[in-house]
Structures are given as C-alpha cells and as structure tokens.
Amino acid sequence: MRRIRLAYRDDDRTPVIFCIREMARRHYDIEVEVIQIKPTQDYEAALFNGACDVIIEHLEYLYDEAARGKRVVLFSAPSRGGNLELVVSPRVARPEDLKGGTMAVRTQGQPHAVALWLEMMGLERDVRTADVPDKEVGRWGQWKKIVSGECVATFMSSLYLPHALAAGLKVLEVPEIPIVGQYAQACLAEFAAANSALVMDYVKASIHAVCLMLYRREEALEIAAQEPMRRMKIASREELERQFDAIVKSLKPKPYPTPQAIANTFEIAVLDYPAAREINPMSLWDLHWVKQLDDSGFIDGLVANLAKP
Secondary structure, three states, X not given: OEEEEEEEOOHXXXXXXXXXXXXXXXXXXXXXXXXXXXXXXXXXXXXXHOOOOEEOOOOOHHHHHHHOOOOEEEEEOOEOOOOEEEEEOOOOOOHHHHOOOEEEXXXXXXXXXXXXXXXXXXXXXXXXXXXXXXXXXXXXXXXXHHHOOOOOEEEEEHHHHHHHHHOOOEEEOOOOOOOOOOOOEXXXXXXXXXXXXXHHHHHHHHHHHHHHHHHOHHHHHHHHOOHHHHHOOOOOHHHHHHHHHHHHOOEOOOOOOOHHHHHHHHHHHHHHOHHXXXXXXXXHEOOHHHHHHHHOOHHHHHHHHHOOO
C-alpha cells in the first residue's frame, strides 16, 4: 500500500483528517499516516525538514517561504470560508449597532481577517479592535470580553459556541469574509512532481472524505467517533454530533478556492509576512488534479452516489 504522511496541528481538524485516512485506505490503496506536530514552529518546518509530505491547515506562512525561494504547492481548498460566527452582546441587533464599540480579536489563526471584514462592512472607521490572546481567556474564549463589557463582539469558531451562548450572548448572522479556510492542503512542489499519480489518488480520497461527511452523515460519524473523538477530548455523542455538524457546514465537494478567497488570504499573509508581497499568490496554487477530477465527472458521480437515499 502506498503511503502519505499528513501533518496537522490542532485536534479540531481530526474528523476531516481521519475520514480522509479511511477513504484513502478503503478505496485508493493509500495509507495516510496522521502526524500531529506542535508547537507551531515545528509544524511550519515539517514540510521542509522531511517530517511529513502534506499539511492540512495554517498555510499563510508558505507565502513567506516561497519568497525565500522554497517551492510549494497548494492543491485543495474544501472550505467555504473561515467557518466563524460573529458573537455579540444581546443589545446588538444589526452590524450598524457595533459602531462605537470594540471587537475582541483572537491573535491566533487569521486575526487580520477581522480588519478585512470590517472594511467589507464599511465599519473600519467606527469599530475598534482589541487583541486578546487565548492565553488570557482560554481557547476561543474572547467572548468573555463581551460579558465583562469591554467589547461588543468577537468572531469565534462555531465549535466553541456553547459557553458563549450560555453566558447570554448571541450569534449575529453576517456575511463571512471569503478566505482559504481550514482543511486547505499543501505539499512541496518536488513531492508533487515525483508523485503525481499518488497525489491524484490522494485528492480523490480527500474529496471522497468531504462528500462522505456531507452526504453520509452516519457513516462519517462512526469514523469521527473513534480516534477524532478521543483526540478532541469529547465526552458525549451529542457533543460530537454538534461539532461534526459545525465542521460539515463549512465544507464543499469541489475544493476550488475562489479568487476573492485567494486574494484575501494573500492580503492576510502579507500583513504577517511582509516579504511575501513580492509573490504572485496564484503561483503557489496547482489545481490541475481537482480540475481533472471535476472535468472527468468523478466529483459529480461521487456526489450522486453518496447522496442516494
């Protein structure tokens, strides 16, 4: 059986990752070795020091590496966006009500996306931002700054909503900023060139996993209820299903990034890595595997088959 070493950082990604592993094993003769790498510094080095073949999250730093001469390939983007919810004070009924207030911004992940969202909504001059690291409030605990009265809103992962809602806060439905979100994947250009057929089958497995989660919920849940549930430290089936559904909401069967998502993600990357400004963001993307599968009818056929009652 052929092998790909897939590295990730945060356990929140494991339902998708282990569905990929299982579809690769069942249907495409690939053993996916799942490797968690922490801290971030070690994760960012993994592609370049031979610790893994593919990574599945946190890709912005690759633009900086490309500016330094490294050759990398981004080849799949199955997320619709960042999958974040705007959590607000009960008094906020519409985006305009945020004017004059302060948004708590999580410093991990893609904090600059908040500035892009405010600009998109025309609120950049009327809403202040305050950086709030997880170490101050707990993982995705920026909502506590709303409860204390210091802030009026924050974006947070839907996986972590229950405590915020229990504290009396609410979700305000707003347009999401288009970005290349979670579960986008990348490898070295050298690896892709030397293993094109393997990458093609791995992309098939990745698409198959997403479609399984979208259209065969119970089957995918059985996979998530094993190692992912343990790694995510989820105690009940009910909570697993809630988090699984929150993840699935962000997925799409055809993993093309939109032009606006690429542009926004590049803008975010440049704010953290100014040297990346000289890079053409399109030069990192190679979607020919996805396009061949799309043009051949593979994706439509997979959806049709899995969506059958």
